[in-house]
Every structure is written in structure tokens, then in C-alpha cells.
Amino acid sequence: MDWTNTEKKDGYSIWENSVKEQYIVPDGLDPNQIHELRGIELFMTQHYTFFEIAYWLLIFAVFTYVIMRHILIPLWQRKAHSKALFSDE
Amino acid sequence: MFFVQEFTHNKVLQICLGVSTFAYFIVFSSWIGRQMVTNKAVTDLTYRCQPYLQNCEAFYFLNALPQGYSQTLWYMFIFGALVFIVYLLMKKRWLEACILLLLPYLWHAGNTFIMTDFARDNYEYYVFIFTSILLFFPHKEFFIKLSLVLFYVLSTFAKVHPAWITGGYFTNLQLGLPLFPAWSIPLLTNFVMLMEMVGAWFLLSKHPWLQRTALAFFITFHLYSGILVEYRYPATVLPMILAVFGPFYRWTPPPLTKRSVLSWSLMALLVFMQLTPKMIEGDEKLTLEGNGYGLYMFETNHQCVSEATFNYNNGASETESEVSSLARNRCDPYRDWFLYNKLCERYPDIDSISWTFDHSINGDDFLRIIDVANVCALDYKATSHNPWIKTYNENPEAVGKAVKNIYY
Numbered sequence: 001m002d003w004t005n006t007e008k009k010d011g012y013s014i015w016e017n018s019v020k021e022q023y024i025v026p027d028g029l030d031p032n033q034i035h036e037l038r039g040i041e042l043f044m045t046q047h048y049t050f051f052e053i054a055y056w057l058l059i060f061a062v063f064t065y066v067i068m069r070h071i072l073i074p075l076w077q078r079k080a081h082s083k084a085l086f087s088d089e
Numbered sequence: 090m091f092f093v094q095e096f097t098h099n100k101v102l103q104i105c106l107g108v109s110t111f112a113y114f115i116v117f118s119s120w121i122g123r124q125m126v127t128n129k130a131v132t133d134l135t136y137r138c139q140p141y142l143q144n145c146e147a148f149y150f151l152n153a154l155p156q157g158y159s160q161t162l163w164y165m166f167i168f169g170a171l172v173f174i175v176y177l178l179m180k181k182r183w184l185e186a187c188i189l190l191l192l193p194y195l196w197h198a199g200n201t202f203i204m205t206d207f208a209r210d211n212y213e214y215y216v217f218i219f220t221s222i223l224l225f226f227p228h229k230e231f232f233i234k235l236s237l238v239l240f241y242v243l244s245t246f247a248k249v250h251p252a253w254i255t256g257g258y259f260t261n262l263q264l265g266l267p268l269f270p271a272w273s274i275p276l277l278t279n280f281v282m283l284m285e286m287v288g289a290w291f292l293l294s295k296h297p298w299l300q301r302t303a304l305a306f307f308i309t310f311h312l313y314s315g316i317l318v319e320y321r322y323p324a325t326v327l328p329m330i331l332a333v334f335g336p337f338y339r340w341t342p343p344p345l346t347k348r349s350v351l352s353w354s355l356m357a358l359l360v361f362m363q364l365t366p367k368m369i370e371g372d373e374k375l376t377l378e379g380n381g382y383g384l385y386m387f388e389t390n391h392q393c394v395s396e397a398t399f400n401y402n403n404g405a406s407e408t409e410s411e412v413s414s415l416a417r418n419r420c421d422p423y424r425d426w427f428l429y430n431k432l433c434e435r436y437p438d439i440d441s442i443s444w445t446f447d448h449s450i451n452g453d454d455f456l457r458i459i460d461v462a463n464v465c466a467l468d469y470k471a472t473s474h475n476p477w478i479k480t481y482n483e484n485p486e487a488v489g490k491a492v493k494n495i496y497y
Contacts, residue, residue, distance in 0.1 A: 011412035024489035026414035033493040
């Protein structure tokens with residue numbers, strides 16, 4: 001890629017490429033190393049909202065299952081047997 | 090107070106006490122020489138207080154080398170206490186060991202939550218919670234196990250973000266992910282998220298095959314992650330995992346006793362704290378507001394440019410800029426806000442400091458999220474959004490594109 005160093009600052013440079021995009025390049029980084037979305041990452045980016053919602057729903061479902069299965073249902077069963085909600089030791 | 094009878098016949102808890110003691114050796118070996126809470130840190134303005142306690146320097150009294158001996162003296166006193174705890178554990182004197190463990194526990198907790206912002210760290214939260222349960226909470230074995238599982242699950246609250254869903258944290262690194270090809274990064278990040286979200290619960294399973302598979306995964310995960318984060322994280326977590334989920338693992342039923350309410354409340358508090366950044370307006374990965382109140386491991390790949398112009402009363406001015414391309418270095422505007430405000434307090438010849446802050450996350454554009462005429466006239470609110478920091482909704486100006494950066 002053709003680069004033009006347009007501005008040198010303390011700690012970083014501004015580089016401009018052939019399509020006139022400005023890049024902020026901190027010292028020590030290579031301006032040629034530009035990340036491009038492709039393959040699976042591009043697919044995940046295009047469907048990001050779906051995955052974000054799916055993950056939050058999964059978190060909610062897992063917490064609900066664990067709390068119901070291991071805390072609330074045993075407590076209700078205990079109450080149904082006329083015992084105190086929380087037993088003594 | 091310590092529910093010390095739980096240690097008497099429980100080999101797992103006895104090992105856990107040793108693991109906690111080991112953790113403090115690891116933590117303090119790096120703190121002993123650090124100018125973190127020393128008088129020199131105040132003189133040099135290299136200290137930083139918590140956003141919710143912005144004048145913590147009032148607590149500082151130590152001098153580290155070469156300014157004085159008090160800090161090393163203090164830490165060697167704690168070292169002696171830790172060595173004596175090891176002796177007490179070998180002699181099975183659990184009560185005395187717990188009492189003595191209060192010393193490193195309180196010093197560590199004081200630094201983590203009160204005295205400095207530099208110890209507000211994921212690893213310190215682990216050490217604090219493990220030792221808190223061991224010292225003060227009943228049904229210790231179960232709740233140490235549950236806290237470990239919750240740490241995995243809660244860490245995914247911070248990972249539901251492009252950094253992990255698209256793998257942007259690692260695809261934007263020049264070196265990529267260790268040992269794996271670039272194309273596989275999103276598959277691996279999503280696999281890890283699913284394992285932390287769902288698979289971690291199987292560490293608590295009754296079924297040996299499921300429990301051992303989950304354990305093998307997380308041991309491998311920690312050994313692998315050490316390629317990036319080095320020794321500290323695996324040394325904090327792995328020994329505790331092996332202690333409670335390793336060779337001595339036995340299924341522990343969830344305690345539903347009156348006494349357990351306190352411990353359940355602690356677990357609920359962990360969940361609440363992890364949700365606090367979500368209660369503050371804006372994406373905490375961009376604004377960093379509330380980002381540190383829960384776990385924030387590998388939450389986002391950061392790059393930033395901070396530029397400040399100091400305007401003096403005599404009409405002179407000078408400009409300073411600070412740049413970071415280290416993915417791990419959280420570009421927290423609070424860090425600069427704190428320094429500039431302390432400078433304004435100390436030097437009356439500073440009339441104003443104008444400040445711009447450009448932040449890029451996961452290789453996205455650098456966004457000018459701060460552009461203020463005088464930072465010294467601004468307050469930083471610890472628990473709500475600061476209107477002078479722009480969120481995505483306010484369309485901050487894109488001032489440049491980012492190239493791949495480095496992890497350090």
C-alpha cells in the first residue's frame with residue numbers, strides 16, 4: 001500500500017493511504033498492518049446483534065435454571081413438607 | 090467468627106488456606122518495591138485514587154527504597170506473618186492461622202478498595218473473595234467452589250462484546266492468538282465464552298466424567314492463557330481450582346440453611362457488582378466508566394491518544410501527548426482526569442488545561458470521546474455517566490483509523 005506520512009507527532013504519526021484515509025499509527029507499529037474483516041469474523045460482525053442477544057438470553061436461561069433447580073425448588077419442596085424454609089444446621 | 094470447625098476434618102479447606110497464603114506471597118512480592126501508596130508517589134503525582142475516593146493520599150505513610158525503609162520493613166513484617174501462618178497450618182492450628190491471616194487480608198483489601206486505584210484488578214478480586222470466604226463465611230467448601238464457577242460465568246458478562254463475539258480483540262493484534270491461525274480466532278473466542286458461561290457449571294457436577302472434562306478444559310485454558318498474561322493469573326486461580334475441583338473433589342450439595350444466607354448474599358453481591366457497568370449510560374468499554382467494578386479480563390483491545398494543552402496565567406502554554414498502543418492498557422479517561430486535576434490543585438500558575446482524548450477499541454476508528462476546554466473545571470462521577478465523555482449515542486468524531494497493535 002502507498003502511504004504518505006502527513007504528520008509526525010510526539011509518540012505517533014498520521015499516515016494517509018492512497019484512498020485518503022487517515023491512520024493514527026503509534027510509534028513502533030507498522031502502518032502496513034491493517035486489519036480487514038473476512039471469513040468467520042466478517043460473518044460474526046454482520047450478525048453481531050443476533051449473537052449478542054443470544055448470549056444474554058443464554059446467560060439468563062442458565063442462571064434461571066440453576067437458581068430454580070438447586071435453590072428454589074428444594075426450598076419449595078421443603079416448605080411443602082411443612083418444614084421451615086431454611087433449616088437449622 | 091471464622092467457623093474454624095469447618096477446617097478440622099476438611100482436607101480441601103486446609104489446602105485452600107495454604108493456597109490463600111501462597112496468593113499473598115505472590116501479590117506482595119510485586120507490591121513490596123512498588124511506589125504505589127508511598128509518600129514519593131504523592132510528591133511525584135504518580136499515585137492514583139479510586140474514582141469513589143479521590144483523596145486517598147491522606148492514608149499514605151510509607152517510604153519505599155531508595156527514599157526509606159518503612160515499606161520494605163512493613164512488607165517483611167507481613168512476610169514473617171505469612172511464614173508463621175505456614176507453620177501454623179502444618180501444626181493444624183486453624184484458629185491461630187485464621188487470626189494471623191487477617192493481617193495480609195486487611196492490608197490487601199485496603200489497597201484494593203481504598204488506598205489506590207492501581208490495585209483495582211481482576212486478580213485482586215479473586216484473592217479477596219477466596220480469603221473472605223475462608224475467613225468469614227460458613228459452608229466454605231461449597232462457596233469457594235461456587236465463587237470459582239461464578240468468576241468464569243461473570244467474566245462473560247464483560248465478554249458479550251465484539252472483542253469476543255467477533256474475536257476482534259485478537260484479530261487486531263499483530264501477533265494474533267498464540268498457536269492458532271487467524272481464521273480460527275472467532276471460533277475459539279466463542280468456544281471459550283460458551284465454556285465459561287455453561288461449561289463452568291459442570292465443575293460442580295456429581296458426574297465424574299462431566300466434572301473431569303470441565304476441569305481438564307479449565308486447566309488447559311489457564312496454562313494457555315499464561316502465554317499472554319504470564320504467571321500471575323494462573324498462579325492465583327489454578328492452585329485453588331486444583332484444591333477444590335482436583336483429586337479431592339467430592340460433590341457438595343448447595344447449603345440451604347439459615348447460616349448459609351450470608352454466603353448466598355455474597356454470591357448475589359458478586360453478580361450485582363458485575364452488572365454495575367451496565368447500569369451506567371454508554372458502552373463501558375469505550376468510556377471505561379464503571380469498567381473496573383466487576384471482572385474485566387480481556388474485555389476490549391485498546392488504543393488511545395491523549396493530548397493536553399497547559400495554559401498558564403502568564404499567557405504561556407505547552408502541549409503534551411500520551412499514546413498507547415498496548416491492547417491490555419485500558420485507556421481510562423479517569424487516569425488523565427485525575428492527574429490533571431491534581432496538577433491544577435498543586436500549581437496555581439496553571440490557568441486551564443484543554444484536553445482531547447481519542448480512543449479506539451478492537452481496531453475500530455479512533456473516536457474523539459473527550460474534547461474539553463478546561464479539564465480542571467470538571468468533576469468525575471464514580472457511579473454515573475460523566476456528560477463530558479461522549480458515548481456512541483453522541484456520535485463522537487472519528488479522527489483516524491487504527492492499525493493492528495500489540496499485546497503487552
